[in-house]
Amino acid sequence: MGKYIIKRLAMSILIIFLVSVFAFSLMHILPGDPIRIALGESVSEETIAEYRAKYHLDKPIIQQYGLWVEGILHGDFGKSLLYGEDVTTLIKTKLPVTMAIGIPVVLISAVFGILFGVVTAVKRGTWIDQVITSIANIGIGVPQFWIAILCIFLFGLKLHVLPIQGYTAPSEDFGKYVYMAFLPVLCLSFGFIATITRQTRSNMLEVINQDYVRTARANGISEGSVIFRHALKNALIPVITIIGLQVRIIVGGSVVIERIFNIPGIGALLIRAITERDYFIIQACVLVISLVTVGCNFIVDLLYGVVDPRVRKSWR
Amino acid sequence: MAEKKHLLEVNHLKTSFYTDSGEVKAVNDVSYYIDEQEIVAVVGESGCGKSVTQMSVMQLIQSPPGKILGGEAILEGRDILKFRATSKEMRAVRGEKISMIFQEPMTSLNPVITVGKQLTEVIRTHKKVSRKEAWQMGVDALANVGIPEPEARMKNYPFEMSGGMRQRVMIAVAVACNSRLIIADEPTTALDVTTQAQVMELLLDVVDKMKTSLIVVTHNLGLVTRYADRIYVMYAGRIIESGTTEDLITKPCHPYTIGLLNAVPKLDANEHEQLTTIEGAPPDLANLPDTCAFLPRCPYAAESCRKLPCPELQQVGEHGHFSACHLKIRREDT
Numbered sequence: 001m002g003k004y005i006i007k008r009l010a011m012s013i014l015i016i017f018l019v020s021v022f023a024f025s026l027m028h029i030l031p032g033d034p035i036r037i038a039l040g041e042s043v044s045e046e047t048i049a050e051y052r053a054k055y056h057l058d059k060p061i062i063q064q065y066g067l068w069v070e071g072i073l074h075g076d077f078g079k080s081l082l083y084g085e086d087v088t089t090l091i092k093t094k095l096p097v098t099m100a101i102g103i104p105v106v107l108i109s110a111v112f113g114i115l116f117g118v119v120t121a122v123k124r125g126t127w128i129d130q131v132i133t134s135i136a137n138i139g140i141g142v143p144q145f146w147i148a149i150l151c152i153f154l155f156g157l158k159l160h161v162l163p164i165q166g167y168t169a170p171s172e173d174f175g176k177y178v179y180m181a182f183l184p185v186l187c188l189s190f191g192f193i194a195t196i197t198r199q200t201r202s203n204m205l206e207v208i209n210q211d212y213v214r215t216a217r218a219n220g221i222s223e224g225s226v227i228f229r230h231a232l233k234n235a236l237i238p239v240i241t242i243i244g245l246q247v248r249i250i251v252g253g254s255v256v257i258e259r260i261f262n263i264p265g266i267g268a269l270l271i272r273a274i275t276e277r278d279y280f281i282i283q284a285c286v287l288v289i290s291l292v293t294v295g296c297n298f299i300v301d302l303l304y305g306v307v308d309p310r311v312r313k314s315w316r
Numbered sequence: 317m318a319e320k321k322h323l324l325e326v327n328h329l330k331t332s333f334y335t336d337s338g339e340v341k342a343v344n345d346v347s348y349y350i351d352e353q354e355i356v357a358v359v360g361e362s363g364c365g366k367s368v369t370q371m372s373v374m375q376l377i378q379s380p381p382g383k384i385l386g387g388e389a390i391l392e393g394r395d396i397l398k399f400r401a402t403s404k405e406m407r408a409v410r411g412e413k414i415s416m417i418f419q420e421p422m423t424s425l426n427p428v429i430t431v432g433k434q435l436t437e438v439i440r441t442h443k444k445v446s447r448k449e450a451w452q453m454g455v456d457a458l459a460n461v462g463i464p465e466p467e468a469r470m471k472n473y474p475f476e477m478s479g480g481m482r483q484r485v486m487i488a489v490a491v492a493c494n495s496r497l498i499i500a501d502e503p504t505t506a507l508d509v510t511t512q513a514q515v516m517e518l519l520l521d522v523v524d525k526m527k528t529s530l531i532v533v534t535h536n537l538g539l540v541t542r543y544a545d546r547i548y549v550m551y552a553g554r555i556i557e558s559g560t561t562e563d564l565i566t567k568p569c570h571p572y573t574i575g576l577l578n579a580v581p582k583l584d585a586n587e588h589e590q591l592t593t594i595e596g597a598p599p600d601l602a603n604l605p606d607t608c609a610f611l612p613r614c615p616y617a618a619e620s621c622r623k624l625p626c627p628e629l630q631q632v633g634e635h636g637h638f639s640a641c642h643l644k645i646r647r648e649d650t
Contacts, residue, residue, distance in 0.1 A: 125380070209378070211423040217376055218418075219438040219489060220411030223402050229437075233428050263432045308428055 117200020139194025433471030
């Protein structure tokens with residue numbers, strides 16, 4: 001088992017290194033001088049040179065990369081080219097916002113997606129199955145922004161029951177946080193629940209016809225245990241992959257949803273940075289998001305082993 | 317012979333599957349019984365309804381598309397087909413009163429749960445024992461079916477065991493629950509020849525020691541003649557001949573049974589001699605003719621057979637020897 005984990009870990013570190021190189025190269029590959037964009041046209045050459053020196057942009061590229069990575073290892077992501085804000089502080093304030101939306105989305109999607117998947121598989125062909133499966137198909141096909149607009153229109157503008165934008169931190173006022181975060185969480189969860197439902201349903205249908213499920217029934221095992229212990233455990237293996245891919249939004253946030261609901265999260269920050277070419281912020285966001293994505297994939301790999309003993313065995 | 321009380325008596329069982337190509341009459345008015353400590357074989361080709369019959373009695377038919385249309389299965393004076401498929405009463409029958417052993421040992425155990433956990437779950441479903449006691453019962457059961465190092469094996473996953481070993485685990489479930497009846501559906505078909513013999517011997521040993529009854533479902537008539545007390549031969553969803561093993565071997569009456577017996581390979585046969593087969597293929601159960609279902613393949617088919625409806629079982633000899641054929645054929649005549 002140790003060997004497998006070390007191998008996966010080494011792979012993860014390599015990926016993060018490559019991502020950091022790529023993110024860093026952006027500033028130098030893309031046309032246009034970031035300093036000139038930041039300062040405007042009417043600045044003297046001396047000011048530009050001064051600015052360059054301040055951000056170490058006058059040094060060789062390799063050294064620049066080295067300085068950047070060194071800073072990150074000390075918890076310093078650099079400063080915003082435009083506003084001089086400390087990027088680390090920016091990330092520290094925006095990340096909790098995105099996570100406060102993302103974590104409930106992932107939890108809700110996993111719980112309801114698996115639940116609906118099991119129900120539709122067990123009740124296959126009945127009206128319950130047809131209703132949930134139809135809604136799930138809509139959820140997969142319809143883009144998030146459209147659902148968001150519909151929700152804003154219905155709950156916000158027609159029924160006046162939920163706010164159409166804004167955000168309150170859970171630490172500040174939990175009740176208000178739930179109230180404010182309800183719609184964005186709902187809109188983000190809808191598609192994820194739909195994806196997980198469909199995946200769980202098709203896996204369950206496959207597993208339910210397996211011989212070992214018949215054996216469990218033939219041995220008088222209760223239907224609850226047959227479904228949730230014998231069948232679901234086998235059906236979950238591919239579902240874990242799907243959920244693992246979605247965990248990314250805990251940090252990445254949804255750019256679209258944060259924009260629509262005016263939530264000051266990482267997604268909104270990233271959009272701002274890209275439009276303004278604030279490279280250090282882009283680099284930091286890309287790095288943080290990929291760190292979590294790679295981390296999640298690593299955890300998913302370990303979870304396979306927890307669920308499937310055959311995988312665990314192959315690690316040895 | 318004193319009249320013994322039947323352990324399980326199945327009467328007029330009918331099971332159909334509703335498919336796109338119409339109603340498939342998999343089990344068509346089947347009646348049989350098994351007594352205490354008796355070994356009965358149900359023999360027939362693939363798709364003749366022999367497995368579906370057993371699955372129907374256990375109410376394990378996938379529904380839809382399958383449906384039990386009628387009949388009764390009396391176990392200890394109660395019609396178990398009256399119970400709802402998922403009811404407590406039915407679950408108490410499954411595993412505790414009747415244990416089933418399936419054909420595919422490689423897939424019949426859950427791949428992600430240890431053998432011990434699967435075994436103890438069944439034990440705790442049927443017996444009021446603690447986790448620890450159930451574990452010990454499981455260990456004992458594994459030891460009883462000849463699995464070495466049962467303690468260690470309990471912690472194994474099915475994929476860490478061989479096919480024969482897994483089939484022993486399935487038998488251990490029946491041993492642990494002290495079942496009255498074991499239904500073995502092609503228990504050795506998927507195993508290699510030496511393991512086949514071992515597993516079969518073990519099964520007979522368990523039946524003998526635990527004083528249970530055994531129904532063996534198989535396509536191998538040659539195999540069951542060695543240990544079965546009585547044999548039912550099924551064709552196209554019906555029982556077409558039944559009787560004691562001796563009667564069936566020495567004086568088979570139905571042309572299909574005769575065909576099956578002739579098809580059993582003989583060790584003393586000339587090596588250039590071709591194996592005898594029954595010509596043709598089993599009928600489409602969705603489109604059964606009104607006449608005898610075996611008619612198109614029957615070497616004895618007479619003109620009268622084409623005009624008469626499907627024959628019913630008729631007594632043709634003593635000790636409950638029945639055959640469903642219009643013709644009065646004896647193997648001696650052939």
